[in-house]
Amino acid sequence: MTAPAPSLLRRTMRVANGRAGAVALVVIALFALAAPLALPDPATQFDIVDGALRPPSAIHPFGTDHLSRDVLSRVANGARISLAVAVIAVALSITLGAVVGLVAGFFGGVTDTIVMRVVDGAMAIPRLFLLLLLVAAWDRLPLAALILVIGATGWLGTSRLVRAEVLRLREAEFVRSAQALGAGARRVMFRHLLPNTIGPLAVAAMLGVGDVILLEAGLSFLGLGVRPPTPSWGGMILEGKDVLQAAPWVSLFPGLAIVATVLAINLFGEALHRAAESRSS
């Protein structure tokens, strides 16, 4: 039995993990939005008094880095970048994947065969390899282009997911019933099919955000992602790498931020997944 959209969230929140994940995500989001306003701007304020590579203290709870910047403030600013990259890139790839899956699943036949063979082929290339290739080919990659590239390589799985859902739903009698009333392809696809894939799509999007945070961190760590001085969690770990022995906090705190965020996303995503599953049965 199925229910309208609001109850999916409500059902997710009934599970303890879902609540914990949601609370953590809200805290992280607030931190990303509010903290940079309250803390010194690391781009302009170099705390000469305290100096570089200071351990955590009352004034700098996360310590300072090799340019005497406040690590807490940079983690908060990095959160904005890392989360924005992830959310926008995932929104892009989910939209692309949903449209491709919807078209392939609904029209079927030759359209479906061609589209899905292309997807199969593309999926055989590891995403990281593809990204490295694209990113390396472009010397100074602007942030917008990075988001575009991550988004454009992430829709393959979603398209398969949506296609599978559409193939199942296409046989449902309410679709037949709409066609019997004279509904055209667009109406059937966007009013009857797409809204019924929201559950799995929400799960895919949630877990996708976690993936992209890790991916962006990895790219930035390799020096191919977000360019300094713009703070990003992966870039900060890279910057702390050389002083890991002397000042572990420079890498540790952005690392913990990544772990905490991805964990919260997965907790919530898993609960969302189960809520969507139990509803569709």
Place this chain on the structure above:
Amino acid sequence: MSPLLEVRDLRVTFPDRATGGVHPVDGVSFELARGETLALVGESGCGKSLSALALLRLVPPPGRIASGSAVVLDGTDVLALDDKSLRKVRGRRIAMIFQDPMTSLNPVFTVGDQITEVVHAHFKVPKQEARDRALKLLNEVGIPDAASRLDAYPHQLSGGMRQRVMIAIALAGEPELLIADEPTTALDVTVQAQILELLDQLRATHGMSMLLITHDLGIVAGRADRVAVMYAGQIVEQASTAALFAKPSHPYTQGLFASVPRLTGPVGHLMPIPGTVPPPSAWPSGCRFRTRCPIVHARSAEMPPMLQVGPEHSMRCWLAEDQQ
């Protein structure tokens, strides 16, 4: 002679957010003699299937059987058994067949494997003997070319054949009681007739008792010895089949009879029961049927007990008192 099965005040509880707990099966009592067929009849949501599952302690979680319930099989309280003893009852003394023969069989094992598995679970017999028994059972349930069907997978059989296999599996434990839960609902009408004939025949030759659970008054006629009609978790009328069909007494039973389309008699006079069966959380206090009953009774706000309306004929309705 004492009955084979005696069910007393069976209640099944499910947690409910609004009310704290609901009882989809609420105080069901009946007896079943050896060799007898009792039909448990009711519409969806009346608790008939859940009652059957409770007899084998197979109530799906988070539901549970409330304390104070008793299921006594030939002197043994099934509800008090430990797991090991319970396994000796399930399949061996009480077997069950379900509505959907498509999902009740395991698709990755052959028909023969699934029957011999049950044989081995309950009897210490050598492999060949188990296979021989499986073959004999397939013949008995009327599967043509049984020897070659032993090695067939469920998907290679039609719905009717699968239900026959399910019956063979149920018979493999040589049970004393067979619970048939809507055994023909998923089948075509001509195949339904085959399966019902078969069940009746097997019950007679094996001397089993049968609990036939169905929504269809039509298949009860001529096949069950006694009938219990359920509504909203309770038995509302119980009688011998002949007595019930001759004189349905509870307003709900009468409503059911008036709703059934027939091949004879006037057309266009179906008298449906108004409204729908409320969910367990919305059952009225007092008589459960009073919100849909055509008769307004002064005492309907009190729950009526089972009252006698004739020899071996009782119902849960205050009208019985007035008639006496």
Place this chain on the structure above:
Amino acid sequence: MTAPAANGGPLLDVRDLVKHYRSGGLFQRSTPPVRAVDGISLDVAQGETLALVGESGCGKSSAGRSILRLQEPTSGSVMFEGRDVLALGREELRALRRKMQIIFQDPYSSLNPRLTVGDAVAEGIQIHKLADRAGTARRVAALLEEVGLDASYAGRYPHEFSGGQRQRIGIARALAVEPSFIVCDEPVSALDVSVQAQVLNLLRELQQRRGLSYLFIAHDLAVVRQLAHRIAVMYLGRIVETGATEELLANPRHPYTQALLSAVPEPDPTRQRERIVLSGDLPSPSAPPPGCHFHTRCFHQLRDGRCSTETPLLRPVGATRAACHYAEHSSVAQVTAPAIPNQ
């Protein structure tokens, strides 16, 4: 019930309708097609109900959907109000959907769980632009009341309703475009018996009030009897017998009709009917038996070689038309039914 007089030819006239399903995709070798509908002809008059009766796999649902072109039939002709439905272009077909509607069996899967009841009922009105916003809301409210529901239900979602209520919603949805012909595809099979009677009564009332024509697809002859003026019995893609309801039920000529009739479970232990239990299963529709499709399960005493070689045609026998070589010799009294199923 007597069939109302047709005013000038049937509303729907179907000739030699065939629907074959091909299995296998683009790169697979093709297997023999499933012959779901194997050349059936039928007609429905204004205000009449024709029942198409048979067991699963007989092709009755495929026939209904092919007539509406929800599936493209393989061949044949479908004339509706004198127009050739199979020759219509896409836009003409969409326009025709106003006239021909369908009600489905499963009240759970036939409503989109994400549309409110009001949106579901309004869909046809929106597609065909039959009313403005306020007019649509008024019509939806009137439709809900016409099918016995409260107009305030429009804002709720399907999962809040019982099977019978959902089936009423499905009926309101079909009625919204004011059709003259409705295919009822097993509309009460999934419902409890008390609710089934409610829906059957509703369908009868609507027919009387609106002058609707029904093609009523079902497997239960007792249900069909409540509504149908005429009955056509299908077996493996073909119509094996057809006639006026009471005549066909009183004196069925085709052995399959007799078996189907005797299999109807009736709640009456005193009425002793001869039980005819057919042996065996339905043969595969991709490889139907030659000659008479029914000969592999037939119990007619005169059954012979002709049955397995020569296809019997529908021809008048007594009060009905039956497709059996020996229909003259198969009134119910004469058949010798095997008492025991295949052993």
